[in-house]
Amino acid sequence: MKLSVGQREGDVVKTLAFVFGLCISAVGVIGILAPSDLVWIAQHFVTSGAFYVIATVRIAFGLILISVASASRAPKALRVLGYVILILGVTTALTGLVAIGRARGAIEWWLQKGSGLVRLTSVLLLSLGGFVAYACAPARLSGRGHR
Secondary structure (H helix, E strand, O other): OOOOHHHHHHHHHHHHHHHHHHHHHHHHHHHHHOHHHHHHHHHHOOOHHHHHHHHHHHHHHHHHHHHHHHHOOOHHHHHHHHHHHHHHHHHHHHHHHHHHHHHHHHHHHHHHOOHHHHHHHHHHHHHHHHHHHHHHOOOOOOOOOOO
């Protein structure tokens, strides 16, 4: 069975979404096991340059999810999630410099609440990443008939 160029490109993008999901899950695991490490990561992303990197990554990830939704295990949910992430990315880009102070304030508030809230946030990240990875996981090859 030959795959067309479009199908191969779609598979590559779907695999990319799968890898994104695994990376999000990994950040969630870090936050659960070592909440201070997640806080350290968050603190380093509250600069104007990093803010635009985050916006770019969100926009790209949103577009990736939207593009692979129809080929996923959860097309409607992945499409909605993609649009939400895309909107968050555009909002992040538009508020760039203005929102940095608010982001720092949010991280300070987050720190004051203790590791319990960081871990809860991390569980949400793990769940989000796990869902994306599950929905975009490559199809398993069946071992039936192959010896």
